[in-house]
Amino acid sequence: MSPHENRPREDGLPQDPQDMKLMIHALVDGELDAAAALAVERRMAADPALAAEHARLVALRGAVASVPRPTVSDDFLARIAAIAEVKDAEDTAEPPAAKAAPLPSAQPRGQVIAMQPRAARWYNSFDWRQMAASIVLTAFLASGATQWLATADNGSDSFAVAVANGHRRSLLAATPVDIVSSDRHTVKPWLDGRIGVSPPAPDMAKDGYALLGGRVEVIGDRPMPALVYRHHEHLITLVAEPRQNEAKSVPVADNLSAGGFLQVHWTDDAFSYWAISDAERPALDDFVARFRAAIIANPAAGGPG
Amino acid sequence: MAGAPGGGTVLSEKMLAARFAEVVLPHLGDALSLARWLTGNQADAEDVVQEACLKAHAGIAGFAGGNPRAWLLTIVRNASYTWMAKNRPRSIVAVGDLTDLDDVSPPPDSDADSPEAALVAKANSAAVEAAIAKLPQAFRETLVLRDINGLSYREIAAMLGVPQGTVMSRLARARALLMKELGGRHHEPA
Numbered sequence: 001m002s003p004h005e006n007r008p009r010e011d012g013l014p015q016d017p018q019d020m021k022l023m024i025h026a027l028v029d030g031e032l033d034a035a036a037a038l039a040v041e042r043r044m045a046a047d048p049a050l051a052a053e054h055a056r057l058v059a060l061r062g063a064v065a066s067v068p069r070p071t072v073s074d075d076f077l078a079r080i081a082a083i084a085e086v087k088d089a090e091d092t093a094e095p096p097a098a099k100a101a102p103l104p105s106a107q108p109r110g111q112v113i114a115m116q117p118r119a120a121r122w123y124n125s126f127d128w129r130q131m132a133a134s135i136v137l138t139a140f141l142a143s144g145a146t147q148w149l150a151t152a153d154n155g156s157d158s159f160a161v162a163v164a165n166g167h168r169r170s171l172l173a174a175t176p177v178d179i180v181s182s183d184r185h186t187v188k189p190w191l192d193g194r195i196g197v198s199p200p201a202p203d204m205a206k207d208g209y210a211l212l213g214g215r216v217e218v219i220g221d222r223p224m225p226a227l228v229y230r231h232h233e234h235l236i237t238l239v240a241e242p243r244q245n246e247a248k249s250v251p252v253a254d255n256l257s258a259g260g261f262l263q264v265h266w267t268d269d270a271f272s273y274w275a276i277s278d279a280e281r282p283a284l285d286d287f288v289a290r291f292r293a294a295i296i297a298n299p300a301a302g303g304p305g
Numbered sequence: 306m307a308g309a310p311g312g313g314t315v316l317s318e319k320m321l322a323a324r325f326a327e328v329v330l331p332h333l334g335d336a337l338s339l340a341r342w343l344t345g346n347q348a349d350a351e352d353v354v355q356e357a358c359l360k361a362h363a364g365i366a367g368f369a370g371g372n373p374r375a376w377l378l379t380i381v382r383n384a385s386y387t388w389m390a391k392n393r394p395r396s397i398v399a400v401g402d403l404t405d406l407d408d409v410s411p412p413p414d415s416d417a418d419s420p421e422a423a424l425v426a427k428a429n430s431a432a433v434e435a436a437i438a439k440l441p442q443a444f445r446e447t448l449v450l451r452d453i454n455g456l457s458y459r460e461i462a463a464m465l466g467v468p469q470g471t472v473m474s475r476l477a478r479a480r481a482l483l484m485k486e487l488g489g490r491h492h493e494p495a
Binding site: 021026031058059062063066069070080083084138140142 | 319320321322323326327330333334338341347350351354355358359421422423425426428430433437448451452453458476483484487
C-alpha cells in the first residue's frame with residue numbers, strides 16, 4: 001500500500017467500493033463529465049481491481065452490442081408509415097390486386113401453375129415496396145411543403161413576414177432608427193451612403209406623420225432602406241424595395257397583415273413600398289395616401305438629395 | 306394575426322404526418338429491439354410496436370421536443386406491458402413495485418468471482434442473447450434501454466419513474482449477472 005492510500009481522497013469520488021463500481025459503469029456509459037471521468041481514470045490507474053472491472057464492462061458492452069438487432073422490414077415500415085397516411089395506403093393497395101386477377105387466363109395452363117405463386121409474390125412485394133416508397137415520398141413532400149410554405153411560399157408573403165419581423169425587432173430595440181433625423185436631407189444621404197439607394201422621404205409632420213429617421217433592413221439577402229414615421233403613439237415602418245423588372249406592379253394599395261401588424265403594399269415609380277404599423281387601419285391608409293400624394297406633389301423629395 | 310388560426314389547422318394535418326415521419330419512423334429499429342426483449346420474441350414485437358405507433362400517432366401533437374427515441378420507447382414500453390398483461394398474464398411478474406426485487410437481489414459480485422474480460426468478449430451473440438433473456442425483467446429492461454437502445458441514465462430514470470441511483474444499481478446488477486453467465490461459470494446444473 002502506498003502512503004497515498006491513507007490520505008483522504010479529494011477527487012470527489014465515493015469511498016464505498018460498491019459506489020465506486022457504479023462510477024466505473026457511469027464512465028463506460030459516458031455519463032460522467034470530464035472532471036469526474038478524469039478522477040475515475042486516476043483511481044483506475046492506481047487500482048488494478050477497478051481497471052479490471054472497467055475492462056470487463058467494456059468487453060461486456062461489446063458483447064451486448066454484437067447481439068443482432070431486429071431489422072425493420074420494408075413491409076413493417078410501410079405498415080407503420082401507413083398509420084400517418086391512411087388514405088394513401090388504401091389507394092395504392094388496390095390497383096395491383098386488380099391487375100393480378102386477369103393474369104391466369106392470359107397464360108397457357110401449364111405455365112400458370114409455375115408462374116402464379118411467383119407472380120403473386122412479386123406483386124405482393126411490389127405492392128408493399130410501392131406503398132412504402134409512396135408513403136415515404138408523401139411524408140417527404142409533406143414536410144418539404146410545410147417548410148416551403150413556412151420559408152419561401154410566394155415571394156410577397158415571405159417578404160411581408162420579413163417586413164413585419166423587422167418592424168417588431170425595431171420596436172424592441174433601443175431605437176427604431178439607425179439615423180435619427182426629421183430632415184430628409186440628412187436621412188437620404190445617409191441611406192445613399194450605406195446602401196446606395198434611398199427612397200423619397202417627405203416630411204409629413206404637418207399631417208401628423210413625423211419623420212423619425214431611417215434604418216437599413218436586410219430582407220432576403222438584400223439590404224433595403226426603411227423610413228420610420230411616428231403617428232401619435234404608433235410607429236410606421238416604410239420599407240422601400242427598389243423595383244426590379246420582373247416585380248409585379250401594385251398600383252393600388254394592397255392591404256395585408258403579417259405577424260400581427262397591419263401592412264399596406266404598393267408600388268410607385270422606382271420602389272415597391274411596404275408600410276407596416278400597429279396603428280389602426282384608417283390611420284395607416286391615411287398615411288399611405290398622404291405619402292403617395294406628397295411624392296407626387298413634390299417629386300424633388302424623391303429625387304437624389 | 307387574423308389569418309393564422311385558419312391556416313394553422315390546414316397545415317397541422319400535414320405537419321403532424323411530417324412529424325410522425327421524423328419522430329417515429331427513424332426509431333423503429335430501437336422500438337422493435339425493446340419490444341423484442343420485453344415480450345420475448347420478434348413476431349410479438351412487431352404487433353406491440355405497431356400498437357405503440359398508433360398511440361404515438363394519436364399523441365404526436367403532445368411530443369414537446371426532447372429525445373424522440375426516449376419518447377417513442379416510453380410508449381413502446383407501456384404498450385409492451387399492456388400487451389403482456391393481455392396475452393401472457395402469467396409471465397408478468399411484479400411490474401408495479403420492484404423495490405423488493407432491488408433489495409433481495411445479491412449485490413454485484415466481488416472481483417475474485419468475476420470472469421476475465423477476455424472470456425466475456427469471447428462469448429458469442431447467441432450466448433449473450435440467452436443470458437439477457439434470463440435476466441429478471443427489471444434488470445433486463447434497464448440493460449436493454451441502456452446498452453441496446455442507448456438511452457442515458459436520466460432518460461431511463463424518467464421513463465421507469467425511479468431515481469437515477471436505482472437505474473445505476475439495476476444496471477450494475479444486470480451486468481454482473483450477465484458477466485457471471487458469460488464467464489463460463491456453470492453453477493446451476495440446468
